[in-house]
Amino acid sequence: MQATDYMNLPTTSESSNTSMIICESSNPVSQKLESTASQNQHFPNTIEKLSYPTLQNSFEDSLKDDVKRFTSQMVPTFDFSNDTEDVSFLSQFPLSSKESVVECEKVLQIDCNIKEKLKNMFCSIGGNDGKTHLRRILSKTFTNKFAINCSWTGRAFEKDVTKFKIKDLLIINLMKGIIKNKYQYSDSTFEVEVQSWFRTAKTQYDRTK
Numbered sequence: 238m239q240a241t242d243y244m245n246l247p248t249t250s251e252s253s254n255t256s257m258i259i260c261e262s263s264n265p266v267s268q269k270l271e272s273t274a275s276q277n278q279h280f281p282n283t284i285e286k287l288s289y290p291t292l293q294n295s296f297e298d299s300l301k302d303d304v305k306r307f308t309s310q311m312v313p314t315f316d317f318s319n320d321t322e323d324v325s326f327l328s329q330f331p332l333s334s335k336e337s338v339v340e341c342e343k344v345l346q347i348d349c350n351i352k353e354k355l356k357n358m359f360c361s362i363g364g365n366d367g368k369t370h371l372r373r374i375l376s377k378t379f380t381n382k383f384a385i386n387c388s389w390t391g392r393a394f395e396k397d398v399t400k401f402k403i404k405d406l407l408i409i410n411l412m413k414g415i416i417k418n419k420y421q422y423s424d425s426t427f428e429v430e431v432q433s434w435f436r437t438a439k440t441q442y443d444r445t446k
Contacts, residue, residue, distance in 0.1 A: 316354040326351055333380040335401055338408075345407045352411070359415050367420030368430055374412050375434045381445065384438035389431060403435070 317323045326344055329337045345352050362377060364370030379387070391402030403409050409431065416422050422430075 316357050322351070331378055331380045333383045338401070338406065342407055356411055356415065359412060367416050367422050370420070371412065371416050371430050372434050375431070378408065381438045381442035384435050385442060387435050389428060389435070
């Protein structure tokens with residue numbers, strides 16, 4: 238090695254500094270790798286948990302879950318619980334056929350407890366005024382498609398056509414008591430508002446198509 242070659246070699250201090258620079262520049266990568274390795278340690282546990290989901294084997298449990306999802310979207314249910322009777326009753330809403338209305342009416346006739354729970358549920362729906370509150374209750378109680386075939390008296394505009402009469406339903410009278418007491422509605426005002434909602438059911442249904 239010639240003397241000029243020694244002049245080009247870095248000094249001990251320079252070599253040390255160079256080594257430090259290399260180490261420092263590699264630290265972020267090293268830290269990233271360590272972080273990734275640390276995160277990967279949790280993967281087996283996560284996979285293990287995902288491999289053993291909780292299964293709902295019973296039909297009743299499945300029905301309760303469906304009702305929970307429905308009622309969470311519909312209205313707060315307050316007094317209703319997850320017992321079989323409550324779940325069975327709530328699963329009918331919104332009422333979509335004559336048969337479902339008849340079944341609902343039967344329950345309301347014999348079970349004062351469920352009737353009171355339904356009343357509380359209707360009250361909880363709320364609205365800025367009586368009209369809004371009533372329309373919100375009706376929209377949660379009947380599907381628009383079924384409401385097309387209903388009317389206050391059972392009569393239709395078309396000749397020789399009959400509709401499902403809702404005037405004397407217990408569930409309608411339950412709504413009437415709530416709206417009249419809270420908003421000082423007269424019987425006639427309540428009747429007009431209900432008829433109006435059922436008349437617009439087809440328009441509302443067509444909008445959802």
